[in-house]
Amino acid sequence: MSIRTGDLPLKAQLAKELANSNMREAIANGQDLLNSKRDASFEELGDYEQWRETAGAIRSHVLENLDYYLNQFANQADAAGAHVYFAKDDVQATGYCLEILQTKNAVKAVKSKSMVTEEISLNEVLEEAGIEVIETDLGEYLLQVDDHDKPSHIVVPALHKNREHFRRILAEKKGYTGDNVPENITRFVRQLIREDFMTADVGITGCNFAVAETGTVTLVTNEGNGRFVTTAPKTQIVLMGMERIVPTFAELDIMFSVLARSAIGAKLTSYMSLITGPKGETDRDGPEDLHIIIVDNGRSKVLESGFREVLRCIRCGTCMLECPAYRHISGHGYGTLYPGPLGLALVPVLAGYEDYKEITKICSLCGRCNEVCPVKVPLYESIFEHRRIIAEEGNLTNVGEKFLMGGYGNVIGHPSLYNLTTKTAHFSSAAPVVGPLKQWSLDRELPEIPKTRFRDWYAAREKKAGEK
Amino acid sequence: MKTVSFFSTCLADTVFPGVAKDSVLLLEQLGCRVVFNPKQTCCGQPLINSGFHQKARKAMELQIETLLEDPADYVVGPSGSCVLQVKEYPKFFEDRPELQEKARQLKKKIYELTDFIVNVLGITDVGASLEARVAYHPSCHLTRLLGVREPPLALLNQVKGLELVGFKGQDKCCGFGGTFSVKLGSLSGAMAEEKVKNIQEVGADYLTGADAGCLMSLHGVIQRKQYPIKVMHIAQLLRGNYKL
Amino acid sequence: MITGKEQFVARVSSCLNRTKVPEHPTELVRPHQMQKNYLAGAPHRELIETFIANSHALGIDVHRCPVNDLTATLIQVIGEIDGPVILANDPLLTGKTAEILGREAGDCHVWDLGESRETNMNRAERAKVGIAVAELGLAETGSTLLFSHLDSGRSITLLPENSIIIVRAESIKPRLTQAMELLQRTEILPSSVNFISGPSATADIELVRVQGVHGPLELIYIIVD
Numbered sequence: 001m002s003i004r005t006g007d008l009p010l011k012a013q014l015a016k017e018l019a020n021s022n023m024r025e026a027i028a029n030g031q032d033l034l035n036s037k038r039d040a041s042f043e044e045l046g047d048y049e050q051w052r053e054t055a056g057a058i059r060s061h062v063l064e065n066l067d068y069y070l071n072q073f074a075n076q077a078d079a080a081g082a083h084v085y086f087a088k089d090d091v092q093a094t095g096y097c098l099e100i101l102q103t104k105n106a107v108k109a110v111k112s113k114s115m116v117t118e119e120i121s122l123n124e125v126l127e128e129a130g131i132e133v134i135e136t137d138l139g140e141y142l143l144q145v146d147d148h149d150k151p152s153h154i155v156v157p158a159l160h161k162n163r164e165h166f167r168r169i170l171a172e173k174k175g176y177t178g179d180n181v182p183e184n185i186t187r188f189v190r191q192l193i194r195e196d197f198m199t200a201d202v203g204i205t206g207c208n209f210a211v212a213e214t215g216t217v218t219l220v221t222n223e224g225n226g227r228f229v230t231t232a233p234k235t236q237i238v239l240m241g242m243e244r245i246v247p248t249f250a251e252l253d254i255m256f257s258v259l260a261r262s263a264i265g266a267k268l269t270s271y272m273s274l275i276t277g278p279k280g281e282t283d284r285d286g287p288e289d290l291h292i293i294i295v296d297n298g299r300s301k302v303l304e305s306g307f308r309e310v311l312r313c314i315r316c317g318t319c320m321l322e323c324p325a326y327r328h329i330s331g332h333g334y335g336t337l338y339p340g341p342l343g344l345a346l347v348p349v350l351a352g353y354e355d356y357k358e359i360t361k362i363c364s365l366c367g368r369c370n371e372v373c374p375v376k377v378p379l380y381e382s383i384f385e386h387r388r389i390i391a392e393e394g395n396l397t398n399v400g401e402k403f404l405m406g407g408y409g410n411v412i413g414h415p416s417l418y419n420l421t422t423k424t425a426h427f428s429s430a431a432p433v434v435g436p437l438k439q440w441s442l443d444r445e446l447p448e449i450p451k452t453r454f455r456d457w458y459a460a461r462e463k464k465a466g467e468k
Numbered sequence: 469m470k471t472v473s474f475f476s477t478c479l480a481d482t483v484f485p486g487v488a489k490d491s492v493l494l495l496e497q498l499g500c501r502v503v504f505n506p507k508q509t510c511c512g513q514p515l516i517n518s519g520f521h522q523k524a525r526k527a528m529e530l531q532i533e534t535l536l537e538d539p540a541d542y543v544v545g546p547s548g549s550c551v552l553q554v555k556e557y558p559k560f561f562e563d564r565p566e567l568q569e570k571a572r573q574l575k576k577k578i579y580e581l582t583d584f585i586v587n588v589l590g591i592t593d594v595g596a597s598l599e600a601r602v603a604y605h606p607s608c609h610l611t612r613l614l615g616v617r618e619p620p621l622a623l624l625n626q627v628k629g630l631e632l633v634g635f636k637g638q639d640k641c642c643g644f645g646g647t648f649s650v651k652l653g654s655l656s657g658a659m660a661e662e663k664v665k666n667i668q669e670v671g672a673d674y675l676t677g678a679d680a681g682c683l684m685s686l687h688g689v690i691q692r693k694q695y696p697i698k699v700m701h702i703a704q705l706l707r708g709n710y711k712l
Numbered sequence: 713m714i715t716g717k718e719q720f721v722a723r724v725s726s727c728l729n730r731t732k733v734p735e736h737p738t739e740l741v742r743p744h745q746m747q748k749n750y751l752a753g754a755p756h757r758e759l760i761e762t763f764i765a766n767s768h769a770l771g772i773d774v775h776r777c778p779v780n781d782l783t784a785t786l787i788q789v790i791g792e793i794d795g796p797v798i799l800a801n802d803p804l805l806t807g808k809t810a811e812i813l814g815r816e817a818g819d820c821h822v823w824d825l826g827e828s829r830e831t832n833m834n835r836a837e838r839a840k841v842g843i844a845v846a847e848l849g850l851a852e853t854g855s856t857l858l859f860s861h862l863d864s865g866r867s868i869t870l871l872p873e874n875s876i877i878i879v880r881a882e883s884i885k886p887r888l889t890q891a892m893e894l895l896q897r898t899e900i901l902p903s904s905v906n907f908i909s910g911p912s913a914t915a916d917i918e919l920v921r922v923q924g925v926h927g928p929l930e931l932i933y934i935i936v937d
Contacts (some may be wrong), residue, residue: 014652050743051744054743057743061737061738064728064738068736080903083714087716092716137916139917142916158916163918182920183922189925190924191924222912223914225927226574227866227906231866247737247740252892253891257747266857270908271907271908277903280902280903283861285830286903300724304728324640325659327751364608364641365648366612368612370612378848388520392519397519398820400565409512412509412512413509413529414530415506418509421479436650439649439650439652439653439656444660445687446688450483452487457485458542
């Protein structure tokens with residue numbers, strides 16, 4: 001799939017999403033429900049600020065020492081019997097993956113949801129090589145059936161769809177004859193893909209956190225598919241972004257404690273799986289081979305930029321659930337795999353300003369994201385700084401805007417110019433409603449600009465007082 | 469008697485002079501001496517938030533010099549976002565130590581209006597009265613970034629007869645966001661519409677706030693929808709004027 | 713086997729403005745230690761009560777019995793579920809217990825290293841109940857910590873629709889923090905360690921919680937004293 005998920009230009013993409021009232025209702029309800037659950041969950045935990053500061057300090061420490069911990073993790077995982085591959089980009093990562101599958105003559109892979117695998121377009125590469133790939137997270141499975149629709153949120157991928165839609169596509173594509181009650185849909189899918197779990201050649205997963213001290217990879221899940229995918233197939237492949245490391249189990253404690261509460265308002269998820277090496281020799285289930293592919297794909301660019309702390313992100317999805325802009329356009333509105341405040345902060349550095357500068361406009365700078373991020377990523381500051389880089393460095397901004405902004409700066413930089421311009425401003429009420437005025441007026445009336453300014457009133461009053 | 473150098477903000481100066489006028493009259497009513505230096509223009513937010521920091525430097529320097537020029541104990545402005553922007557000025561002048569020092573002085577002296585009235589003057593009851601159901605919009609920059617949450621509520625709670633009504637999504641961004649409102653007007657409008665819908669649903673007669681930018685956007689929606697909700701800045705409400 | 717490490721890690725080092733991987737990381741200074749406060753110094757009775765209350769809140773059924781009554785309790789619980797049983801090969805469950813359960817349930821197997829992978833997994837897939845023993849219980853989250861290795865296959869608490877996990881009362885600790893301490897002390901980590909905090913569930917459709925997805929539909933704890 002890669003980072004880009006939508007091809008329309010920004011305004012067209014936004015217009016498309018704003019017109020989707022089903023999605024807007026689903027997202028608004030989703031935000032309200034999950035946000036109140038999260039609030040209650042952290043209220044119950046207590047000392048939220050302390051947890052955030054601690055979690056943030058741990059993540060920052062890891063980034064500061066990332067070379068050390070990657071080295072330690074690889075050595076430990078190797079000692080535990082895993083094969084470890086370092087992939088500098090998507091091509092190398094998918095290449096390793098394909099090689100492993102082809103060596104095993106694999107024809108079917110079952111996957112547990114992983115954002116990094118979507119980032120590197122893994123499914124596409126495997127499918128092109130004739131390997132059947134089945135997404136097993138319910139939301140991802142339903143999207144896959146729905147003509148490979150893209151996820152609209154990084155934790156609840158099908159947040160933008162409703163139950164009736166799912167009933168319909170399952171009826172059309174999989175012969176489902178039941179109603180749209182979520183439990184019934186779920187039971188149907190369980191029975192439908194159970195055989196796939198048992199007969200797949202390879203299980204592919206992501207990794208929530210990798211423990212450097214022991215070479216352990218961890219999966220935080222609810223549905224049981226993560227466990228299934230790492231139990232039944234004889235070969236397991238884990239893909240992880242290179243920044244997803246914790247030093248020891250003691251830090252894993254803190255990260256686990258904030259992740260589920262942030263993401264879904266639950267203390268913990270149903271399952272937290274800690275996998276160290278392939279199965280023991282005499283074990284009678286679990287993978288015989290464990291392969292761990294560690295992916296850069298732009299993360300080192302972020303690490304060396306002034307935006308290093310954006311890599312603290314633990315992919316909880318909170319920022320987008322709290323974002324007032326995301327609310328109306330969902331992840332699709334951004335046209336990027338990582339949407340919302342995370343997307344704005346990360347994607348321009350991860351994948352380049354040239355292609356991704358437009359999304360930095362999708363923000364009213366309300367500051368809510370900073371307040372809620374469990375690891376205190378400086379989201380607001382990052383978005384703010386991206387805008388400066390886009391405006392001031394390189395050839396990233398158009399001549400028209402540069403000119404207008406320069407003009408504005410000139411006017412407000414000189415009292416006489418400002419005085420003159422604002423004195424005649426009320427004539428603009430007669431101006432044609434084009435450009436920015438048109439943008440404003442789509443849903444609102446324009447304000448009327450009065451003949452007298454405040455300064456005129458004040459000057460007149462001073463004059464009168466002086467005359468007395 | 470405290471002397472205040474008034475920071476009108478370009479929006480209040482040119483589009484909503486009633487906001488600036490009532491702020492001055494309110495400060496005088498509460499015993500301050502107010503001076504206004506007409507060399508001031510605009511804090512530069514529209515440029516800075518869009519990333520054009522260099523192009524805003526002249527204006528920033530102008531504001532620093534102008535707002536400090538007249539001998540005054542405080543500088544006060546009727547906008548959380550504009551006051552916040554001025555407080556950020558020191559960051560932009562690492563390369564000009566003398567100017568940066570002045571910017572630091574200004575940062576210490578400048579207050580948002582309600583913050584000043586409640587926390588410096590120590591006043592919450594300004595003698596106002598209004599028998600109405602009033603919704604208060606807590607602007608994002610004022611609350612989250614400047615940290616001014618209680619003062620507007622403290623003032624509104626002392627207005628005789630005024631019933632403060634809460635509403636769904638009250639502390640959500642209204643969607644104004646400065647240039648955001650004209651760059652991505654439809655998204656900004658969608659955010660404003662939802663907020664107005666929630667205000668209308670609780671039957672508020674009045675909508676007030678401490679940032680004219682937000683109010684301008686919400687008022688625009690209210691006018692488009694022809695809802696009978698009066699919109700005004702808190703300074704105007706406290707002075708008995710009920711029109712933005 | 714490790715592929716491509718040197719070049720990759722060297723790139724990371726250069727991003728951190730250095731030419732080689734440091735001998736030691738910088739010191740991690742934790743600003744707070746709030747995780748230590750939870751039920752610190754609480755009497756064991758309180759830990760158990762909290763564990764039970766939090767398990768209930770997650771939709772987990774909880775029974776409790778003296779260890780000598782475990783077999784009888786298991787029979788009672790299994791009696792309500794009709795179908796084959798698969799057991800972990802744990803001292804608490806094997807020997808007489810396995811025999812008795814076999815008679816009661818009819819189809820009852822113990823995870824058997826003497827049998828093949830296919831045989832064991834098919835038994836687990838056919839079973840309606842899987843029974844295993846936890847290393848620890850965690851009061852704050854109603855969680856159990858399971859080591860899946862050797863005689864306690866991962867499949868036992870995954871494939872059957874019903875999961876019964878036996879928790880020794882004295883092994884119930886306040887929270888994750890103590891479990892992580894145990895893991896750090898464990899010299900050789902099993903290849904699979906699971907924290908289980910409920911039956912399988914999802915909210916992927918309109919955020920409506922559905923219990924029972926790909927993992928067990930029901931989870932039952934039996935606390936033994």
